[in-house]
Amino acid sequence: MSALPPGDTQQDRDNPTAEWLFAAVGLSKQFGGVVALNEVSLGVTAGEVLAVIGENGAGKSTLMKILAGVIVPDTGSLAWQGDPITFRSTAEAIARGVSLIHQELNLVDNLSVAENLFLGREPQRFGWVRRQELADASVSYLERVGLSVDPRTSLSWLSVAEKQLVEIAKAVSTGARVLIMDEPTSSLSNRETERLFELVDSLRTDGTAVLYISHRLAEVDRLADRVEVLRDGRNAGSLRRSQIDHDSMVRAMIGRDPQPRMPSEGRCLGPTRLVVDSLRVPETSADISLEVRAGEIVVLAGLVGAGRSELLETIFGLRRAPRGTVRVDGQPVPPGRVRASIAAGLALVSEDRKLTGLHLDTSVASNLTLVSLGKSPAAPWIDLRWEARRAQKQVEALAIKTASLEIRVGSLSGGNQQKIAIAKWLIDPPGVLLLDEPTRGVDVGARHEIYQTLRHLAEDGVAILVVSSDMEEVIGIASRVLVMHDHLLTGELTGDTITESGIMELAVGGRPPLVNTSSVAATD
Numbered sequence: 001m002s003a004l005p006p007g008d009t010q011q012d013r014d015n016p017t018a019e020w021l022f023a024a025v026g027l028s029k030q031f032g033g034v035v036a037l038n039e040v041s042l043g044v045t046a047g048e049v050l051a052v053i054g055e056n057g058a059g060k061s062t063l064m065k066i067l068a069g070v071i072v073p074d075t076g077s078l079a080w081q082g083d084p085i086t087f088r089s090t091a092e093a094i095a096r097g098v099s100l101i102h103q104e105l106n107l108v109d110n111l112s113v114a115e116n117l118f119l120g121r122e123p124q125r126f127g128w129v130r131r132q133e134l135a136d137a138s139v140s141y142l143e144r145v146g147l148s149v150d151p152r153t154s155l156s157w158l159s160v161a162e163k164q165l166v167e168i169a170k171a172v173s174t175g176a177r178v179l180i181m182d183e184p185t186s187s188l189s190n191r192e193t194e195r196l197f198e199l200v201d202s203l204r205t206d207g208t209a210v211l212y213i214s215h216r217l218a219e220v221d222r223l224a225d226r227v228e229v230l231r232d233g234r235n236a237g238s239l240r241r242s243q244i245d246h247d248s249m250v251r252a253m254i255g256r257d258p259q260p261r262m263p264s265e266g267r268c269l270g271p272t273r274l275v276v277d278s279l280r281v282p283e284t285s286a287d288i289s290l291e292v293r294a295g296e297i298v299v300l301a302g303l304v305g306a307g308r309s310e311l312l313e314t315i316f317g318l319r320r321a322p323r324g325t326v327r328v329d330g331q332p333v334p335p336g337r338v339r340a341s342i343a344a345g346l347a348l349v350s351e352d353r354k355l356t357g358l359h360l361d362t363s364v365a366s367n368l369t370l371v372s373l374g375k376s377p378a379a380p381w382i383d384l385r386w387e388a389r390r391a392q393k394q395v396e397a398l399a400i401k402t403a404s405l406e407i408r409v410g411s412l413s414g415g416n417q418q419k420i421a422i423a424k425w426l427i428d429p430p431g432v433l434l435l436d437e438p439t440r441g442v443d444v445g446a447r448h449e450i451y452q453t454l455r456h457l458a459e460d461g462v463a464i465l466v467v468s469s470d471m472e473e474v475i476g477i478a479s480r481v482l483v484m485h486d487h488l489l490t491g492e493l494t495g496d497t498i499t500e501s502g503i504m505e506l507a508v509g510g511r512p513p514l515v516n517t518s519s520v521a522a523t524d
Contacts, residue, residue, distance in 0.1 A: 020079070021046045021209050022067070022098065022178045027076035029062055031411065034403060036062040037073070038233045044178065044209045049200060051212045051220040054230035054253055055415070055443040060213050063230070064180050067211070068100035069093030097177035101184050105163050105354075107155055107170075114138040114151035117170045141169040146195035159305065160352055161187045168196065172203075179203060180211045183414075185219060186440045187351070189303040189469050190504070197222060215443045217249050218472065229253055250444055269479075270294030273345075273463035274315075274432045279324030281307060281314045286487040287324060292432065292463040297454060299478040300467045302507045307487035308467040309351055312434045315465075316348040317341040328432055342371070345431030349422050349438055351467070357421040360410030364402050365391040367409050367420050372427045394423040399449050415446035422450065429462055436467045451477055471500050483507055 020043030029037040037059045044050045054060050065071045067078070069087030078085050080096060087093045090100070107116045114134045115122070123133045131152075138151035147165040155163060164187040171179055181200075185193045200210055200223055214220055220227060227239040229252040237252045274292040281288065288311055292298045300308045313319045315326055320336025327333065328344045350356040358367055368391040369376075376383045391405050398419045402412060409417060422438065438454075439447045454477065458464055468474050474481060481493040483506035491506040493499075 019082075020044060021081060023079045024063070024067060025077050025079065027063065027066055027073045029059075029066065029071070029073050035233050037066075039076070040230065040233070040235055041076075042228050042235070044211060046177070046209055047204050047207045049204055049210045049212055049223050049225050051214065051224035051227045052230065053214070053217070053220060053227060053249055054236070055445045058230040058253075058443075059233040060230055061182060061414075062233075064100060064182050064211065064213060067093075067178075068098055068180055070100070094174050094176070097175070098180070099171040099174040099176035099178070100180040100182065101168055101171045102182060105160075105167055107163055107167060109154075109156040111155060112152050113142070113149060113155055113158070113166055116155055116166055117141060117151070117173050119170075121174075138169075138173075141173045142166075144172060145169045145199060146192060159309075161189065161192060161305075164188060165192065168199075172199070176208065178209045178211065180213075182213045183215065183441045184212075185214065185216065187437070187469075189305075190471065191303055193219070215439075215441065215447070216470065216472075217246050217444070220249065221245065227252075231255060253443070254445055269296050270461055273329055273461075274465065275325075275327040275330075276315060277325045277327070279311075279314060279326060280322050281310050281487060282319045282322060284310075284487040288489060290482060290489065292465050294461040294463055295458050296479045297458055297464045297466060297477055298480045298482060299474045300465065300484060301469075301471075301474050301481050301503050302484035306484040306507065308484050309436050310487075311484070312348060312436055312465070312467055316346055316434055318348070342430075347371075347425040347430035347433050349425065349433070349435040351436035351440065353417055353421045358409050358417060360417075361408060363406045364395070364400070364409055364412070364420065365405035368394050368405075368424050369427065371424050375428065390427050394420075394427060397426070398423045398453055414441040415443050418442050419446065419450065422453065426453075426457070429457060429460065432463045432465070433457060434465050437469065438466060439468075439470065439473060447473075471503065474498070474503065475500065 023043035025041050027037050027040045040059065040063055052060055052063070066073050069090045069092050072088065078087065085096065108119065111119070117138050118134055123130045123137065135151045142149065142151060145165045145168050147162060147169065149158065149162065155166065158166065164184070168184055185196055188196065203210055212220070212223055221244055224244060225241055227244055227249060229236040229238070231253065239248060239252065270293060272291050272293050276288055276290045278287040278289055284307065286307070300311065302308055310319065314321050317333070317336050317338045317340065325332055328346060331344060333344045333346065334340045354360065365387050369387045372390065373379065373382065376386050378386070388405055394400070395402065400419045400423065401416050409420060418439070418441070425433065439450055442450065454464055475498055478498055481498050481503060482489055483491050483493070483503055485507055493502055
């Protein structure tokens with residue numbers, strides 16, 4: 001199914017790409033016999049925001065990499081203002097005016113912010129980088145994306161969200177006429193996301209075409225002039241502005257009517273499994289106290305920088321707390337000792353699956369069984385048959401889409417990678433599961449499957465503590481919401497009080513900090 005409409009004149013029919021600033025016609029791509037794209041076509045005009053949506057594995061990222069010169073298609077062609085064009089590298093694409101903001105960060109931690117912004121395009125004189133000029137040139141681009149940071153700062157000091165803003169500023173700095181944004185808000189807070197929306201609006205006004213890929217359909221509804229849907233590597237339909245709404249997009253993506261949201265209330269709660277008492281997160285002056293009961297899904301909400309991820313890492317032992325205690329099922333967990341935390345029944349699904357969640361260059365099976373290798377009957381050796389049996393069980397339980405257990409995890413879609421990052425902890429389910437942005441970069445279908453998994457775990461008595469910046473997710477899955485601001489817990493919401501306005505009021509410090517937020521409104 002071609003996304004390019006037939007022309008109204010003989011000239012347009014002879015050259016269907018003539019009306020587009022940038023177009024793709026009949027793109028196909030295979031990886032090791034797996035068809036990623038099959039005859040996909042689309043076009044975008046100057047000043048248009050075209051959203052490209054689809055489930056994980058639909059071919060979106062492959063398509064964007066072809067458009068940006070990262071990979072070359074097996075068949076098909078590209079056109080610029082109707083003239084055929086070929087990109088053999090990202091440099092050729094950037095020179096033409098096409099720039100890609102990667103879903104997975106494509107930055108260098110040991111370089112400065114400014115050096116990352118202009119990597120490969122540094123102002124030089126006699127072969128030497130003009131560092132002051134480099135820093136000065138960076139300031140306006142950082143301001144444009146709303147990032148207040150010294151451009152000479154090492155990137156390694158920045159949070160994931162701040163690095164995402166650097167990635168966006170880097171693409172904008174190329175002066176692109178076509179800007180491809182692949183899940184640009186996946187790490188951003190509501191405030192930073194709104195700033196990005198303003199940037200997209202200004203780019204549209206300036207005549208820049210934006211290809212916007214997102215699983216957050218509310219963003220698509222807010223920004224898109226038109227929507228192109230991919231399913232199983234093919235064009236699955238287009239939506240004009242007047243046709244864009246949540247259910248229509250979901251229906252086009254999955255080929256069926258969307259499933260109703262499962263209610264999160266009414267679950268019978270068990271005993272308290274996690275107790276955090278006056279825990280001091282390193283390099284802060286805040287002491288945190290909270291409790292999570294068996295069968296409960298508690299969500300930590302707040303703006304980026306509020307300290308939610310740091311709190312999870314301290315509870316898990318990645319950061320050594322200078323004071324306070326963590327107890328699981330009544331037993332104290334030694335601070336700063338990850339092995340002891342795991343042995344006590346704690347598990348952490350980290351925010352950045354690429355950096356800390358998975359071994360991308362190893363197989364699906366080895367990633368799924370990594371945490372439980374010590375329980376192999378052949379330990380400390382690996383029993384391959386045991387590994388295959390345990391891994392296959394998790395593949396089926398979480399509906400992980402993979403051609404085999406031996407495929408490299410890095411070759412899978414982002415949603416399937418995220419399922420594996422969660423599933424590796426579930427071969428022997430923990431007593432307390434900590435998750436940091438569990439559906440970042442995950443499509444609607446995979447999100448629903450992950451939510452189902454969390455609810456099943458809760459029903460089995462697991463205590464779940466989640467960090468999420470997705471307001472729809474927070475409201476949809478939480479038994480209880482704890483809101484953080486400036487490393488402090490500023491309030492607790494339950495039942496009908498879990499609303500976007502209520503969360504945001506607390507997230508900006510609208511009420512005095514609570515002394516203790518361990519109370520639970522739900523009853524056994």
